[in-house]
Amino acid sequence: MQLAILQHVAHEGPAALVEWTQARGHRTAIWPLYESPSLPAIRQFDGMFVLGGGMSVHDNDIHPWLEPERQLIRDALAAGKPVTGICLGAQQLACALGGRVFRNDEREVGFWPIHRQHDALPIPTTLPVCHWHGDTFELPERATLLASSAACRNQIFVTGDGLGLGLQCHLEATPDWVDSCCTHDADYLIPGRWMQDAARLRAERAAYPAMHAALFDLLDALFHHRRD
Numbered sequence: 001m002q003l004a005i006l007q008h009v010a011h012e013g014p015a016a017l018v019e020w021t022q023a024r025g026h027r028t029a030i031w032p033l034y035e036s037p038s039l040p041a042i043r044q045f046d047g048m049f050v051l052g053g054g055m056s057v058h059d060n061d062i063h064p065w066l067e068p069e070r071q072l073i074r075d076a077l078a079a080g081k082p083v084t085g086i087c088l089g090a091q092q093l094a095c096a097l098g099g100r101v102f103r104n105d106e107r108e109v110g111f112w113p114i115h116r117q118h119d120a121l122p123i124p125t126t127l128p129v130c131h132w133h134g135d136t137f138e139l140p141e142r143a144t145l146l147a148s149s150a151a152c153r154n155q156i157f158v159t160g161d162g163l164g165l166g167l168q169c170h171l172e173a174t175p176d177w178v179d180s181c182c183t184h185d186a187d188y189l190i191p192g193r194w195m196q197d198a199a200r201l202r203a204e205r206a207a208y209p210a211m212h213a214a215l216f217d218l219l220d221a222l223f224h225h226r227r228d
Helices: 017-023 066-078 088-096 175-184 198-203 208-224
Strands: 002-007 027-032 047-050 083-086 101-116 126-137 144-149 156-158 164-167
Touching: 017 027, 017 208, 047 066, 047 088, 066 083, 066 088, 083 088, 088 101, 088 126, 088 164, 101 198, 126 208, 164 208, 175 198
Parallel strands: 002 027, 002 047, 047 083, 083 164
Antiparallel strands: 101 126, 101 144, 144 156, 156 164
16 A cells, blocks of 8 residues: 655654554655645555644645645545544644634643543553644544543544544654654743653653554554545
């Protein structure tokens, strides 16, 4: 399977997604929108990952690729091609399908637990995962909420057609990914109730194995249920 990865900023790459794609024998192509706003044509991929980034879905004047990316998400789902959105990508997925995106009550950055809300796709009952966001979203119509956190209700959802997976949290994060975010987004780490500092973020090691196992299970379920 040929998978397109839409990357919005240089320091937020696919991280553990690379391990999953290689283990499953998929081919990937990264589209670095921070270098060029060009997007893949629908015929160029069988599934798509939309990664995170510090911009808002409302920053169309600054990032003119945002609305074309949302249209590509709609086109991919209409063509029966799975789409996974992570952080900004999840907000783009929700927005593309009519959900409102807005500022969360508080920034959520750190390793905090999410809690399962539905059994539509496999996820542990409680799982500490990586978070790095300030915005949130309404669920699109017919979407199913899979997981929530204390700081942000809509953490993981699946679209009504079963082809779209939205991850507000960063299940794909690795120690290198976290270190890069702490370096390049250091100004984002202001004190708050749901904010961990760079030292605490960089020190985390225990959460990654279970976090990645949950990500791989979710992706296996999503791609297994794609329409051929």
